[in-house]
Amino acid sequence: MKYNCLIVDDEKLLADSTAEYFNLFGVSTTVVYGADECRSFFKDNTAELILLDINLEDGSGFDLCRKLRQTTNIPILFISARTSDDDKIVALNIGGDDYVQKPYSLGVLLAKVKAVLKRFGKACDAGYSDGYLTVDFAAKQAYVGGNLIKLTALEYKLLSYLIENKGKVVSKKELFERVWEDKFTGDGTLNVHIRRLREAIEKNPNNPEYILTVWGDGYKFAGGNQ
Amino acid sequence: MKYNCLIVDDEKLLADSTAEYFNLFGVSTTVVYGADECRSFFKDNTAELILLDINLEDGSGFDLCRKLRQTTNIPILFISARTSDDDKIVALNIGGDDYVQKPYSLGVLLAKVKAVLKRFGKACDAGYSDGYLTVDFAAKQAYVGGNLIKLTALEYKLLSYLIENKGKVVSKKELFERVWEDKFTGDGTLNVHIRRLREAIEKNPNNPEYILTVWGDGYKFAGGNQ
DNA sequence: TTTTTTTGTGATAAAATCGTAATAGAATAT
DNA sequence: ATATTCTATTACGATTTTATCACAAAAAAA
Numbered sequence: 001m002k003y004n005c006l007i008v009d010d011e012k013l014l015a016d017s018t019a020e021y022f023n024l025f026g027v028s029t030t031v032v033y034g035a036d037e038c039r040s041f042f043k044d045n046t047a048e049l050i051l052l053d054i055n056l057e058d059g060s061g062f063d064l065c066r067k068l069r070q071t072t073n074i075p076i077l078f079i080s081a082r083t084s085d086d087d088k089i090v091a092l093n094i095g096g097d098d099y100v101q102k103p104y105s106l107g108v109l110l111a112k113v114k115a116v117l118k119r120f121g122k123a124c125d126a127g128y129s130d131g132y133l134t135v136d137f138a139a140k141q142a143y144v145g146g147n148l149i150k151l152t153a154l155e156y157k158l159l160s161y162l163i164e165n166k167g168k169v170v171s172k173k174e175l176f177e178r179v180w181e182d183k184f185t186g187d188g189t190l191n192v193h194i195r196r197l198r199e200a201i202e203k204n205p206n207n208p209e210y211i212l213t214v215w216g217d218g219y220k221f222a223g224g225n226q
Numbered sequence: 227m228k229y230n231c232l233i234v235d236d237e238k239l240l241a242d243s244t245a246e247y248f249n250l251f252g253v254s255t256t257v258v259y260g261a262d263e264c265r266s267f268f269k270d271n272t273a274e275l276i277l278l279d280i281n282l283e284d285g286s287g288f289d290l291c292r293k294l295r296q297t298t299n300i301p302i303l304f305i306s307a308r309t310s311d312d313d314k315i316v317a318l319n320i321g322g323d324d325y326v327q328k329p330y331s332l333g334v335l336l337a338k339v340k341a342v343l344k345r346f347g348k349a350c351d352a353g354y355s356d357g358y359l360t361v362d363f364a365a366k367q368a369y370v371g372g373n374l375i376k377l378t379a380l381e382y383k384l385l386s387y388l389i390e391n392k393g394k395v396v397s398k399k400e401l402f403e404r405v406w407e408d409k410f411t412g413d414g415t416l417n418v419h420i421r422r423l424r425e426a427i428e429k430n431p432n433n434p435e436y437i438l439t440v441w442g443d444g445y446k447f448a449g450g451n452q
Numbered sequence: 453t454t455t456t457t458t459t460g461t462g463a464t465a466a467a468a469t470c471g472t473a474a475t476a477g478a479a480t481a482t
Numbered sequence: 483a484t485a486t487t488c489t490a491t492t493a494c495g496a497t498t499t500t501a502t503c504a505c506a507a508a509a510a511a512a
Contacts, residue, residue, distance in 0.1 A: 085331045092337040097345065098324065099334075105311045108325075111318035119323065152458055169366040189460055191501060206501095213500070214366065215468065216379030378469060415471055417490060432490090439489070441479065 005029040005113060006047035008038045008064070009079065010057045014102075018051075021106045027113060035059035039067075046138060047074065049117055051109075052096075054080040054087065062094060069095040075116045079104065128163045128223060133201055133210060135163055144201055154179070155197050162211060162221035171218040194219060231255040231339060232273035234264045234290070235305065236283045240328075244277075247332045253339060261285035265293075273300065275343055277335075278322075280306040280313065288320060295321040301342045305330065354389045356449060359427055359436060361389055368427065375426050380405070385423055388437060388447035397444040420445060 004027050009015040015031045022029040030047075032038050035056050041047075050068070054061035065076055078091040081102040088099045097116065100109060127137040134143040140156055142149050151159065158179050162170060176184045194213075198205040212220045230253050235241040241257045248255040256273075258264045261282050267273075276294070280287040291302055304317040307328040314325045323342065326335060353363040360369040366382055368375050377385065384405050388396060402410045420439075424431040438446045 085334050088331075088334045089337040092334075092341040097341060098338070105314075108311050108314045108318075111315040112324070115318040115323060154459070168364050185460060187500080188462075191499095192460075192503095195501065195503095214379070216499070217366065220365070380470075411471060413489080414473080418471075418492090421490065421492095442488070 004047065004117060005049045005051065006038070006041065007031045007051045008033075008035070008056070008061070009051070009053040010034055010055075011053070018106060018109070022110060022113070025110055027110065027117070035061075035064045038064060042068075042072075048120065049074060049113060050076045051100075051113070052076055052078050054078055054082060054091070062090060065091075065094055065096060075120055077113070077116065079109075128166070130223060132203070135159065142201065149200055151197075151200060154193065155200065158193055159197055159201070159221075162219060163223075166221045166223050169214045169217055169220045173218075175218060230273065230343060231275045231277065232264070232267065233257045233277045234259075234261070234282070234287070235277070235279040236260055236281075237279070244332060244335070248336060248339070251336055253336065253343070261287075261290045264290060268294075268298075274346065275300060275339060276302045277326075277339070278302055278304050280304055280308060280317070288316060291317075291320055291322060301346050303338070303342065305335075353386075354392070354449060358429070361385065370427055377423075377426060381419060381423050381426065384419055385427070385447075388445060389449075392447045392449050395440045395443055395446045399444075401444060 005022060007015045007019055007029060009031070010033045012031075012033060015033070019029040019031045030041075030045075032041050035058050052061045052065060056064070061078060061080070065078075068074075068076065075097040076095065077098045077100055078096045079100045079102055080087065080091075083101065091099045098112065100112070128135045132145055136142070137160060140160075142151055142156070142159065158175070161175065161179050172187060172190055175190060176182065180189075194211060195205065198208050198211055201210055202208045210221060210223070212222050214220050231248060233241045233245055233255060235257070236259050238257075238259060241259070245255040245257045256267075256271075258267050261284050264276075278287045278291060282290070287304060287306070291304075294300075294302065301323040302321065303324045303326055304322045305326045305328055306313065306317075309327065317325045324338065326338070353361040355361070358371055362368070363386060366386075368377055368382070368385065384401070387401065387405050398413060398416055401416060402408065406415075420437060421431065424434050424437055427436055428434045436447060436449070438448050440446050
């Protein structure tokens with residue numbers, strides 16, 4: 001299941017009423033009441049935006065944010081009763097997108113959330129699809145000509161990273177950082193995996209349409225166009 | 227010229243000190259003191275982020291935002307002494323990315339600006355475009371007369387460096403430092419690559435409009451003018 | 453453990469790029 | 483006007499980068 005917005009806050013009353021308000025005004029929202037719950041939520045679900053309280057009974061929102069940032073890039077808006085500037089600065093420095101002071105106005109918060117969702121709507125999309133190739137980010141599956149194809153974990157990761165940067169050149173360096181998680185094993189490795197991916201998804205791997213090589217730099221996913 | 231951040235505010239003292247603070251901490255910032263000034267700024271310059279006051283002596287920040295949003299997608303952060311929730315909601319609804327209450331903490335504002343620049347940094351260094359030549363920094367691609375042209379990694383690097391310094395003379399020494407990463411291979415090399423670039427982007431390579439030779443010094447990218 | 457799958461390595465081939473050298477042409481200085 | 487210095491142009495070979503293949507190592511599954 002997919003939610004637009006996830007609220008992580010142990011002040012149940014406030015969190016629930018916020019979610020209710022959001023749902024009423026078209027932002028589908030779910031609530032979890034702690035850090036642990038949040039982690040397990042993300043095992044089976046995704047969200048496009050997180051409202052994260054700093055003071056959670058079972059852990060710090062900051063720590064949770066740092067952990068989330070290792071795997072996801074979705075907007076995180078901190079909410080807290082803390083008023084200190086230092087907290088706000090820390091929140092923004094560790095990858096938070098905004099800091100909202102409690103008590104907040106539901107109307108303002110909703111407007112803010114909508115603005116952020118609007119901004120990131122494109123970046124957080126569900127995958128890629130043209131008539132021929134389909135990649136479903138939620139299911140982590142790819143289809144070619146309507147048929148499910150088999151990709152290894154690494155191949156899928158490589159493909160999805162390229163698709164996330166559709167139209168942009170992704171350098172080999174960046175690929176090793178993001179797909180191989182900084183384990184640089186040599187350009188040969190990359191060559192081979194690119195070839196395997198091409199064999200899996202290209203109509204003609206010798207004349208690729210999707211995964212183009214950018215000489216002296218890296219590779220680029222070109223959906224349909226160039 | 228390119229600035230990271232543009233402050234639009236008629237409270238000169240506050241705006242100037244904010245800019246000073248930002249510049250000190252690595253966010254290159256310039257200030258204009260009204261809506262008209264802002265509009266003329268964007269005729270010759272670009273920014274990656276705007277801090278926009280709502281109450282300007284020569285117009286409303288809201289109107290300015292609506293106008294800007296017709297042509298640009300760069301982040302706009304409103305700053306204002308107004309406390310009403312309605313103002314905040316309007317600000318966010320018309321395409322503002324955030325609303326910062328005056329008086330603000332410089333540290334928090336800087337952190338916020340840096341966070342936004344980090345998010346949008348990549349997307350907003352669009353590149354260069356006139357009717358004829360277009361250079362897309364994100365895709366690392368160039369178009370001439372609407373058609374994608376093929377550039378080698380080095381050629382692209384050379385072109386983008388010249389464009390980053392549009393209007394300024396870039397010495398051969400500097401080019402070897404920045405494009406060739408300090409590997410000086412002789413002026414002949416540079417000649418050849420300049421020629422190849424000209425053949426790729428100039429209407430008439432023998433009478434270049436874009437990449438001009440500056441005798442005894444280096445080269446200069448002249449976008450249309452000069 | 454054994455089998456299977458996935459990932460990485462090294463050798464070789466192929467392709468594209470880059471630098472060099474030689475020559476011609478401009479601009480500047482004497 | 484001439485010499486000098488700097489830039490433009492051209493073609494070609496050396497170098498660098500990528501592709502491909504077969505196989506080995508590692509990891510995961512049975």
